[in-house]
C-alpha cells in the first residue's frame with residue numbers, strides 16, 4: 001500500500017474504503033442496521049486498513065464492531081470520521097457530545113483523522129468548530145484534523161484565522177466532475193485531497209474510453225479511474241458491497257498510466 005505524508009507528517013493509506021451504506025438493509029443509505037459487519041470483515045480480509053466513516057452515516061458502530069473484532073491491532077488501522085454539520089452547527093456542547101459518541105461507537109480512544117463534514121453559512125461558527133478539533137488534536141485524541149466539502153473560501157477562512165492547517169479536504173471528484181480547480185487550491189496550500197464517490201460517472205462513452213485504456217494493462221474502467229487519481233496524489237475511498245469488487249479496487253499498484261492516458265481521462 002502506498003501512503004501519502006500529510007502536512008502534519010501523519011501517513012495516510014492512499015486507498016481507503018467507503019462505508020456509508022455498510023451494515024444496512026438493502027445496502028441503502030437510509031436502511032436500518034442489519035446487525036452484522038459483513039462488508040467491513042471483507043474489507044479487512046481484502047487488506048483495507050483505511051476506513052472512511054461519518055456520524056451522518058448512522059453506522060459508525062458497524063465499522064467499530066468490525067474493526068474491534070478483527071485480529072488486526074488498532075494501530076494498524078487508519079480511521080476517519082466526521083462531525084455531522086449537514087444541518088449546521090449546534091454549539092460547542094453538542095460538538096463535544098457528538099465526538100464522544102463517535103469514539104464510543106467506533107470503539108477507540110483516538111481517530112487518525114477527524115473532519116468537519118460540511119461547511120455552513122457562519123464563519124464564526126466554522127472557526128469555533130475548527131477550534132474544537134484543534135483542541136482534540138493538541139490532546140492527541142485526533143492525530144490529524146481536516147475538512148470535507150469545503151470550497152476555496154472556507155479553506156481560506158481556516159488558513160487565515162485558524163491555528164492549524166487542515167491536512168485534507170474530502171471532496172467529490174470523479175468522471176464528469178474532477179473538481180480540478182479545488183484540488184489545485186488544496187494542493188497549493190499543502191492540503192491533500194480525498195476523493196469521495198470516486199467511481200461515479202463511469203458509464204456510456206466515458207466507460208468505453210476507460211475500458212479501452214484498461215485493456216492495455218488488463219484492468220477495468222474502475223481500476224483505471226482509481227489509478228488516475230492516486231497517480232496525481234489524490235486519496236480515494238471507493239465502496240463496494242461485493243467482496244471481489246472491493247479487492248479489485250485495491251489491485252491498482254501493478255501498472256502505470258501514460259501521459260496520453262492521463263490526457264484522455266482528464267477530459268472525461
Ligand SMILES: NC(=O)c1ccc[n+]([C@@H]2O[C@H](COP(=O)([O-])OP(=O)(O)OC[C@H]3O[C@@H](n4cnc5c(N)ncnc54)[C@H](OP(=O)(O)O)[C@@H]3O)[C@@H](O)[C@H]2O)c1
Nearest residue numbers: 018019020052196197198199200222238239240241245248
Ligand atoms: N464527504 C462526503 O460528503 C461524502 C459523500 C459521499 C460519499 N462519501 C464517502 O465516499 C465513499 C465512496 O463513495 P460512494 O459510496 O458514494 O461511491 P463510489 O465508491 O464512487 O461508488 C460505489 C459504486 O461503485 C460500485 N463499485 C465499487 N467497486 C467497484 C469496482 N471495482 N468496479 C465496478 N464497480 C464498483 C459499487 O457497486 P457494488 O457495491 O455493487 O460493487 C457502487 O455502486 C462513501 O462510502 C463514503 O464513505 C463521502
